Structure formats: structure tokens, C-alpha cells
Amino acid sequence: MSSLNLGAIGNCSFGALIDQDARIVWCCLPRFDGDPVFHSLLGGPKDAPEGGMFDIELVDQRAWSQSYDQNTAILRTRLESPTGAIEIVDFAPRFETRGRLFRPNMLVRRVVPVSGSPRIRVCLRPRFNYGAIAPDITFGSNHIRYVGPDFTLRLTTDAPVDYVRDETTFIIEETLNFMLGPDETLEGGIGSTAREFEERTAQYWRGWVRTLGIPYEWQDAVIRAAITLKLCTYEPTGAIIAAMTTSIPESPHSGRNWDYRFCWLRDAFFVVRALNTLSAMNTLEDYFRWLQNVVSTTNSNHLQPVFGVGLESKLSERIVDTLPGYRDMPPVRVGNQAYEHFQYDVYGNVVLGASQAFLDARLYRQAGIEDFHRLEHAGEQAFRLYNEPDAGMWELRSRARVHTSSSLMCWAACDRLGKIARALGEGERGRYWEERATIIKNAILENAWNEERGAFVESFGGRDLDASVLLMGEVGFIDPRDPRFISTVEQLENVLGDGPHMRRYEAPDDFGRPETAFNICAFWRLDALARIGRTEQAREIFETLLASRNHLGLLSEDVDPQTGELWGNFPQTYSMVGIINGATRLSRSWESVL
Template sequence: MTTLNLGVVGNCSFSALIDPKASIVWCCLPRFDGDPIFNALLAGTEDPADGLFSIRLEGLAETEQHYEPNTAVLVTRLHGSSGSVEIVDCVPRFFWRDRIFRPQTLVRRIRPIAGTPRISVHVRPTFAYGTVRPQITRGSNHVRYIGPETTLRLTTDAPIDYVIDETRFNLTAPLDFVFGPDETLSGSVSDTARDFEERTIHYWRGWVSNLALPFEWQDAVIRAAITLKLCTYEPTGAIIAAMTTSIPEAPNSGRNWDYRYCWLRDAFFVVRALNSLGTVQTMENYFRYLMDIVADAGGGHLQPVFGVGRERQLTENILENFAGYRGMGPVRSGNQAYEHYQHDVYGNAILGATQIFFDRRIEMKPTLHDFRLLESAGEQAYRLHNQPDAGMWELRSRSRVHTSSSLMCWAACDRLAHIAAQMGESARVRYWRERADEIKERILAEAWSEKRKAFVESFGGETLDASVLLMAEVGFIDARDPRFVSTVDQLEKVLATGPHMKRYEAADDFGKPEVAFNICAFWRLDALARIGRHEEARDIFEALLKARNPLGMLSEDTHPVTGEMWGNYPQTYSMVGIINAARRLSKPWETVV
């Protein structure tokens, strides 16, 4: 059965997902939100005809998979009646000629490790979202896959006839495959593949060695950090929410969305998590991306989501030719959320930029002009803090004054006051502090429900929503304030199932939510730790770590009963939660005996 037990390889330009049998089942080119040339993940069948790159072992009986330690290089071992093979997958990323080299290239290296394994190689890309099969031509050591707009090339030292015809053969010596642009390799395929792998391993281990890790749960944090890094689109600085589209949030729910874009909300949390580990380059790149967006808005409406190249229009389409994950369509490209009014976006934009005004490690120094641009977003936050919107959960048929949106509008004004102080703009400190205080007073008055003994999801509302847990995280309220403590208690009673937590209790466009939203569980344990219920928070964290797949990753949602992962994958929000929780809960090394 198709699952989200998938390895991830990438180079901060594109990525690929690989199943436990070493099949590449998802890969978009030329970038994350591009054409899924390998798309078997959404074919709706266990043995799709197209859209994969697989190495098949005769008599397959067992598989195992792991990453080379502290890298994004994936190792898969297949064991069968004829023997065993090891497949190493990487997407090259390393420094070359004083700059990062990140080609649109997949490298697969395969070697026999026991017996005389009999294998077949199946390379079946498609184009135009699975609607066009390529024209195939061959050379002495390569195969070309010609599509309507692009041509891809597989260079290999495997027998070309066997590759084209998918003929089974005995693997008696290592073989290498380099798949990517239609370009001739400058050296032999074996030398190139080995060099790319070794340099990529060296790059990732060097990157990890510079992380400021907590004492406990270091392996989990390292995997989360690498995964977040892989979700950054380095050419522009964008950060995607996930690598996939249309993995249902719950079985047969119809909650199938395309997450291969940059939500300013999610990106802020990613930047903050990576900053907490001491890696600031992502923040600097994202700041450039973000400030271009703010400048484009010119003090007006900021949409919540953009393409990785800052595309504004992400028209949503149904792809009828795909049956969907496990046959659970629809499959969508594009996301209607770009049309939404989500007022928390102003706070997330300013929060995403704040640290760069204070961090002396950053070479690029923000200017007074940058501050003025952020102020234009702050004016929108103040203007809209008490106006209805779709909210952070992107409700498509209901508009309210959402507490979480107003909270982030407060955060926008609050952080602008801090930035103004840093910039020596005393008059602007007073200006933004007055606005922040005004919004805070309104939230405390209108978002509190005496009936529910909790802060609720909207002004004057009565239903519970986990997003109010962010009140403590962004510094709006002291975590030990009786109102916040009571809110946490009520949320646990209504939304929590064991370590898991749902987003909200009210029905939405598709009915009542069935699954738990992973980031909400991490918000909960953060709140518990702040309140003083530290051991409870640690127990929840340990349980959530067990919900990861064998490679240490999480999707968007977890079914609280079956424990199965649902929703798009890997989800940056969820991986952020792992980093934040480990840093919040880890014991200092001095206290461990």
C-alpha cells in the first residue's frame, strides 16, 4: 500500500521523494512547483505505468532505508531471493568555484552487496502533468526523454538496451545513473556520480557541524533541520510549505491542496527555527524575497501565498488524469488561497524580517528604507486587526474576525516598535507601541469567552481553536496568566487525543476535522512547558517523535487513532515543531549525569 514512508533528497532547487523499494515516485522540475515528471505517488495504483524511476529486484523480500549520517544522501537496500543490492540517491549540492553548485540532476548509484542480484531498471518520466509520454532516443551511453518543452537525459554505464526495454539482468558490478538536463557529462559517468556523491556528503556534514544543537534529541533535530533546508528555494529565497500536492488531510476527505508554494506564515516559522540553530543564511535569503513582496504591495493588500519566483497568480486546477494518493482525488495544481484575505499575513511578514534588524552575524544590513516598507505593512495590520478574514486555516466559505489574525496584527505593531527602537526612531516607537496596546486591549476584551473559560477562535465567538496557543509564543500574554492557563486546559479537554491535537472544534467547509494537525500538538507542548508542566510536555514530545516515519519526518497531519500520516509531505510546519520542542525541553548537558 502507498504510504508517506518516503525518503527526501534535494539541493534547495528541486527535490525527489523515494519509496522504501527505491522508486522515485515524486519529482518536479525545474523547481518545486514545476511539472512532476515522476508522479507515481498520485497515480492511485500500486503499479503505475508511468511517472517513476525504479530499480526492481527479482524476488524482493525485504527493504531497509537510512540516510548517510548528517546528510541528505539516502541509502536503500533491497534483499531478495537472487541477492541484495544497495542504492544510493543524492541530488548534488556543494561548493564549486566559490559558489554553491546545485544542478537539476539526480544521481543514483547501485551496487551488489550479496549473491548475484537480478534487477531491472524502469525510467518512465512524463511531461505536462502526466498527460504526455516522452519521445525516446538513444546514444551509446545515454537515453534522451524528449517532451514538448524540455528534454531530459539519463547517462549511465548500464546496458542501454536493458534500460530502454526494462530487461532483467544480473548485477555483477556497480552501476551509476545521472539523470537531468540534456547535457553531455565532461567525465565518465562513474567518476561523475562518485564525485557528486562524495562532495554532497561533505557539504551536508559541514553544514550540520555548524548547527547549535540542544543536548537531547540531536538526531531528530538534525533531520528536521536538513529537511527544512531542503524546502528552501535558494535562487529566490522562497520557502515552500511542503514538496507535494493533494495528499489528503484525511482519508477520502477531499481536503487535497497544493502546498508547493511559499506561505509567508509558514516561512516565518521556518526561518525562526533555523535561526534558533544558528544558521542564518536562510533568513538573509528569505528577507530579500520578503522585502520584494512588501515593496510590490506598496502599502496595500498582501496575499498570504506566492510562487517560489514571487508569482502572484496561483490559479487552482483539477488534474483529472491523476486518480490521486491511494485513489483519493482530486489532484490539484495551484492554490486558491492566493485570493484570500488573511490578515495574519502582515504580522508574519514583519515577524519574518525582525531578527535581521538585530542580528550582527548578517552581512546584509537592513536600512531605514526597509523599515519604512515594513511600516506600510504595519499600517495595514492596524487597519485590519478587527476586520473579518478567512483566518490562518484558510476557510473558503466563512469570514470572521479571527483571534489568530488579530493576534498577528498586534505582533506586527509590537515588533515595529522594537525595530524602531533599534533604528533610533523614538517617535515611531511611541507610534507603534500605542497601536499595539490598542489592539491588545481589544483582543483581551473580545476574544475571551467567559462561557468557555478560554480565548476563542473569533471575536464574540464560542468555539475553541488551537491557534490561540500562539499568544504565549509571540509574547502577547504571560503563559502563567490565569486566562491563558484556563485556555490551555479547555483546549486539551476538547481538541486533544493523547499527544495529538486538532486545529478547531467547529465544522468547516468539509465538516468536522478528523485528524490531528501536527503543529498544534507542538504548540500545546510549548504552552505546557511555559506554564510549568514540563514533564507532561516531554512525554508528549516523545510520543510525537514516535509518530514520525522511519526516516524521521512528518507530514501535515496524524490520525489520532491509527497513527497514520496524512496531508502534504514533508510539512515544514511539523518539522519546525520538532526543532522548537527539542530546544524548549532539552536538559542542559551540565545537568545530565
């Protein structure tokens, strides 16, 4: 049965997910939102229910263990049987060569015999067009080609090609290498090239981690979260995906199955900000370049909340009937209707995502006055729309309201534009945006506070509670010691809290009441608790949330508060952001322990 006890590998061009038995169960090519050539996470088509995966099977396997090589994105799985053990090393090459980054669409698998006389069977079964098309197969002395309608995969290996092609069981006596990628001839020797790629990829990741400014406590959790966020960036354009998967349901049989392989401006802002706190500046620079292209394409008009990683604006949603879905829980969706939504918090997310680029002297290219004027278009839209109904940050499909979280982010857009203007010496523009921020702030304080509930609520004039109002403290809208904010935190805990976990909102949505807790909301909660002085409680919650991660330190979007099982798309960048933010907020300082 499929689960989210998965590891993620990648190289900032594409990614793959690997289960505890070292099966590659998900991998889209040639990029994150491409065709899932390995898709057994969502099941197989009727004519090939075991298709869509890459398995190196140890005969009579009895035990497994799995871990990342320290401070890398290289995954190591040990499988044991009564006759012997093997170790499988999985990674996607990423390192500098000839003055540029080498990050091909290639998976490298190295199988090392550890003890005894282990017998393995290699099952390489890619499919195309969401499982609908089986490849045509050709082969040579050291390669097998899997020919699809749009592209061809080539496996280059020093294992016996006949055994791989026919899925024959055989004894492994020496390290075998499997390099799956574009239909190109490998220039060097197979074993030496795979070994070199592993060494240089490890060196790259360890060098990158070494540049991070991490908190004293929870270092391993923060480093794994940072690497995972980095893996979810699409470096060619600077886009950042929300997750690597599509259609993992938010709860069993809920129908809340969405495609998250795109760049939400909201999610991407939080990723950039989290990595900024760790001094991972390249992501900010790449994403600022992406944002400038996004803003330029809108022509000062409506800004949609989500784009394809190649800046595609149309992400038409459809249901794929060739795959049965995660644990036979359809539908499997491709594309996301959210690109058609009006979600006005997006204007604040754009400005917030770009703000540091104007102020940080470490950047190779610091943003300037022309960039500021381009961002002002987003600010004008924010001011025009802050009190207009929208779908909100939870992307409700059948209900529009003046959502407090959207108005809050419209305020943040105007507030930060005022600060940027002051930093650029543009005093008049600074006053202009400060005045608009004040107007929005007063409207929120007047219309979003519900005296009966003793809390800021999810919409102007409404009464329902929503965890997103916790962002008031995080973006600096209100003093956390304000009695209204403290009361809001307490009411949200009472109504939406479930132990250390927290649900998004109390009102039913298009699919009824949410059944699982939303991981990022729990991290917002502990941030708010720390801000109002309940630090020890926040630390206890944080420790419990860390225990909710899978065995490799990764989180999905949702968790079942009763069973602890992970649900929703995976790995979810929003959730991994929460780990970094929580550790940064709660850790003791280096000075206090040195």
C-alpha cells in the same frame, strides 16, 4: 499501495520523494511547483497506470532497510533477495565549486551489488504535463533522452543502455550509476563523476550541520528536521515551500486535497525562526531578501498570503483529471485559491520573519532604516485590519470572521515594529507602534475571551475553540502564567486533545469536522505546557510525537490519532518546525550534562 513512508532528497532547487523500495515516486521539475515527471505517488494516467516513476527493481525482493547517511540528505536503501542484495544511493548534487554553489536539476542514483548475484530491472518512466504526455525517446551509447513538450531529460549511465531502455532483467556485478538531469553531455567519466558528486555532496551537508547550534537532547531528530527544512527552501529566490507535494488528502476521501508547493508567508516565518534558533543564518538572509521583494510588490496595498517560489502572485487553482490521486482519492489540485484570500495574520508574519535581520550582528547585511520604513507599510495594514473579518490562518473558503489568530499577528506586527524602531534609535516611531500594539492588545483581551468557555476563542465574540490561540504564549502576547492563558490551555486539551495529538478547531468548516489531528497544533500545545510549568507532561507528549514520524524521521501535515498513519502533504515544513521548537524548548542544557 502508496504511503508516506518516504524519504526526501533535494538540493534547494528541486526535490524528490523515494519509497521504501527505492522507487522515486514524486519529483517536480525544473522546480518544486513544476511538472511532476515522477508522480506515481498520485497514481498513473489511464493509458499508463504504472507510469510516472523511476524504479530499480530487485527481482524476488524479500526485505528492505533504509536510512540517511548521517547528517546528510543522501538516502541509502538496501534491498535483499534469496540470490543477493543491492544498495541504492540517492541524492541531488549540492556543493561549492568555482566560488559558487552547484545545485543542478539532477538526480544521481548509484546501485551497488552487496552480496550474491542480484538481478535487477530498471524501470525509468517519466511522464509530462501531469501524466498526460509520454515522452519521445532517443538514445546513444551511454544515454537515453526523454523528450517532453517543454524540456528534455537525459539519463547518462554506465549500465547497458539496451537493458535500461527495454526494461530487461540482468545481473549486476559492479556499481552502476544513473545521472538524470538536463539534456547536456556529461564532461567527465560517469562512474568517477557520480562518485565525486556523492563525496562532495556528503561533505557539504556535514559541513552545514556542523555549523548548527543544536540542543543536547534529541539531536538526531533536530538535525533531520533542519536538513528537511533546508531542502524545502528555493535558494534562487529565498522562498520556502510549505511541502513538496500536492493533493495528499488530510484524511481519507475528505476532499481536503491542496497544493502546498508554494511559499506561504505564515509557514515560512516559522521555518526561518526555527532555523534561526539553530544559527542557520543563510536561510534568514535569503528569506529577508525574498520578503523585501514581496513587500515592494504590494505598493502598500493588500498583501496576499501565498506566492509562487518565483514571486508569482497568481496561483490559479485547477483540478487535473489525468491522475487518479493518492490511493485513488481525488481531486488532484494544481495551484491554490488561497492567493485570493484575505488573511490578515500575514502582516504579522512578514514583520516577525524580518525582525531578526535588524538585530543580528552576524548577518552579512544587517537590515537598516530604509528596510524598516518598507516594513512599516505592513504595520499600517495590520493596524487598519486587525478587527476586520478574514479567512483566518486555516484558510476557510466560505466563512469570514474576525479571527483571534489574525488579530494576534497584527498585534505582533506593531509590537515588533516598536522594538525594531527602538533598536534603530527611532524613539518617536517606537512610541507610535507601541501605542498601536496596545490598542490591538486591549481589543483582543476584551473580545476574544469567552467567560462561558473559560478560554480565548477563535474569533471576536465567538465561542468555538481553536488551537491557534496557543500562539499567544509563543509570540509573547500574554504571560503564560496568566490564569486566562492557563485556563485556555486546559480547555483546549479537554476539547481538541486526542492523547498526545491535537485537532485544529471544533467548529465544522467547508468540509465538515476535521477527522485527523494537525501535527503543528500538538507542538504548540507542548510549548504552552512547558511555559506554564507542566514540563514533564510536555516531554512525554514530545516523545510520543517523535514516534509518530516515519522510519526516516519525517512528518506530514496530519496524523490519524487512532492508527498513527500520516496524512496530508509531505514533508510538511510546519510539522518539522515543531520538532525543532519542541527539542529547543524541552532539552536539558549542555551545561547540565557536561
